[in-house]
Amino acid sequence: MEISIPVITSVDVEAPILDVIVKRRSKRAYASTPVSAEKIQSLFEAARWAPSSINEQPWVYIYATNDQPELWNKILDVLNESNKVWAKDAPLLVVSLARKSFSRNGNPNGSAHYDVGAANAFLSLQATQLGLNVHQMGGYDRHRAIENLNVPNTYEPVVIMAIGYPGNADVLPEHLKQRELAPRVRQTQQSFVMNKVF
Numbered sequence: 652m653e654i655s656i657p658v659i660t661s662v663d664v665e666a667p668i669l670d671v672i673v674k675r676r677s678k679r680a681y682a683s684t685p686v687s688a689e690k691i692q693s694l695f696e697a698a699r700w701a702p703s704s705i706n707e708q709p710w711v712y713i714y715a716t717n718d719q720p721e722l723w724n725k726i727l728d729v730l731n732e733s734n735k736v737w738a739k740d741a742p743l744l745v746v747s748l749a750r751k752s753f754s755r756n757g758n759p760n761g762s763a764h765y766d767v768g769a770a771n772a773f774l775s776l777q778a779t780q781l782g783l784n785v786h787q788m789g790g791y792d793r794h795r796a797i798e799n800l801n802v803p804n805t806y807e808p809v810v811i812m813a814i815g816y817p818g819n820a821d822v823l824p825e826h827l828k829q830r831e832l833a834p835r836v837r838q839t840q841q842s843f844v845m846n847k848v849f
């Protein structure tokens with residue numbers, strides 16, 4: 652017998668949470684305002700303090716601002732066309748990568764991607780606090796990323812992030828504009844939280 656939990660969605664916040672969690676969203680319209688070196692440092696500092704399996708901290712970031720066109724274009728180049736169309740306006744692109752093995756013994760780190768995700772979440776919330784928008788993207792060509800960025804075999808690209816100050820949604824193609832302005836939807840807690848066995 653298959654047991655399924657009914658999935659119900661809602662746009663409401665069901666219980667009190669941090670303001671930055673409410674405010675964070677993956678926007679696609681960016682202002683041309685550059686992101687200062689201090690703010691960039693704060694983003695990576697937030698990632699630095701994320702938890703990780705046996706404190707391995709398996710994350711590595713490659714970033715480029717659009718005033719470094721050579722490196723910035725090497726990152727933009729790997730994105731799927733559907734992401735490139737809006738990510739080209741983000742003044743900051745960041746590639747997150749995972750070190751595949753534990754540095755202490757060389758064993759495969761099954762938590763590496765999980766830990767990079769946690770670090771990216773910390774980075775995203777810090778960005779929200781600074782008035783910045785982070786949009787994570789899994790839609791890119793991994794092989795091209797490895798090639799363009801000369802990634803050694805010991806690392807794997809995870810997600811690429813487009814970062815900048817929110818801009819005017821009017822510049823987006825109509826279908827993306829509508830998504831930008833639509834309310835954020837989530838499954839209700841009732842759909843994924845259990846206080847009983849399956």
Ligand SMILES: Cc1cc2nc3c(=O)[nH]c(=O)nc-3n(C[C@H](O)[C@H](O)[C@H](O)COP(=O)(O)O)c2cc1C
Pocket residue numbers: 675676677678734786787788789790791810835
């Ligand atoms: C691992 C991952 C991959 C994603 N890949 C893409 C992507 O390639 N393109 C895109 O537009 N959004 C992408 N997103 C953003 C999600 O679509 C977005 O987080 C989700 O719709 C919820 O919206 P919100 O972040 O505004 O709350 C990705 C997010 C994550 C965490």
